[in-house]
Amino acid sequence: MARPGPKPALAVGGVPMVLRVLGAVEAARPRVVVGPDTLAGLLPPDVIVTMESPPAGGPAAAAAAGLAVRLPDHGPRPDIVVLLAADLPFLTADAVDTLVAAARDGGRPVDGAVAVDGDGREQWLCGAWSVAALRARISQVGELSGTSLRALLGGLTATHVRLADVAQPTPTFDCDTVDDLNRAEEMTHGRA
Template identity: 70%
Template sequence: MRADPRPAHDHCVTGYSAIVVAGGAGRRMAASGPKPAVPVSGVPMLVRVLTAVAAARPRVVVGPDTLIGLLPADVIVTLEAPPGGGPAAGAAAGLAAIGPAGPDVVVLLAADLPFLAEDDVTELVTAARAAGVDGAVAVDADGRDQWLCGAWSAGALRARLDQVGEPAGLSLRALLGGLRVRRVALAGRGAGRPAPTFDCDTVDDLRRAEEWSDDQSG
């Protein structure tokens, strides 16, 4: 596997780690493999998300070994216990892979956010480092919390996982909603452009993503 050639840009923040939860099977997209491997304009969604956290060290993908061929050599791959245990279990597995000596902030993302950009991650990490909060979560245009698009104090997240016990089957709302949360409305790319929180769950979502991506490159 190739090392990631993309350098961190001067405008991005550093000193954070990233966990990308990538266990989706893609059944609602009629995908022949894992959903994170489905491309948008030729680039797998997982690769797009990893590009948004290019400055993170380490970067951890929680998902099946079949994704390894998509990944740069520096990305750690692990799996939640039990497999299929859900995103809270994925967060726990990712933190375990990072280890207790990791950075103070960890970004927690879904693997199907094709329009998330480095600037969006910078905004979340900056908000998570503000006084009086344990983390920051993106909200969509309707004001709904997008729990798999946020940044968190690694210490507070570890403490919360210890508090709740077994994470398998636990919702992220139940896990993260117990923390002091700053909500962030990510600006996106302007009117008529896809939101950074737009995720691809269905064939229609993927079609819209392709159309938007073609418009942006046109």
């Protein structure tokens, strides 16, 4: 039986997954969530909520919508954006810091950093990217509705980062199914 409500609002360890992910980027400003308006009441007041166009247009369209949010005229403009799924209940601030540091690596020409799982597969919904490189790539791709993040971000030069080395359970564990959510709940209780 499926659990009710938008997936990011589902709780692991009593905390909605979207709030767990936002906690991992607590120091970041601005923080933008791309999703349904129904999430707004759940989120801290400083979080900006927007929606991709068309609604349910997929992760590449969501990335573009988040990047297109009009920011306040005061304060510095971010040069790195962190793209994260809202269903990563074990994401940590250390994992995000590791991704951002890899994306800023001045020793090599990179456009960003993407997390890889234990099998070496890119986890496109867990990465840090140069805002300039991401904007340029979005304009190159054109139609984003229905476009995967692999198609969007795979055209960029990325450092691969094994976040399993940063924390356990691995920060890239995502909850795509009810079984995943139940497993995350079990892992949460096992950590206590």
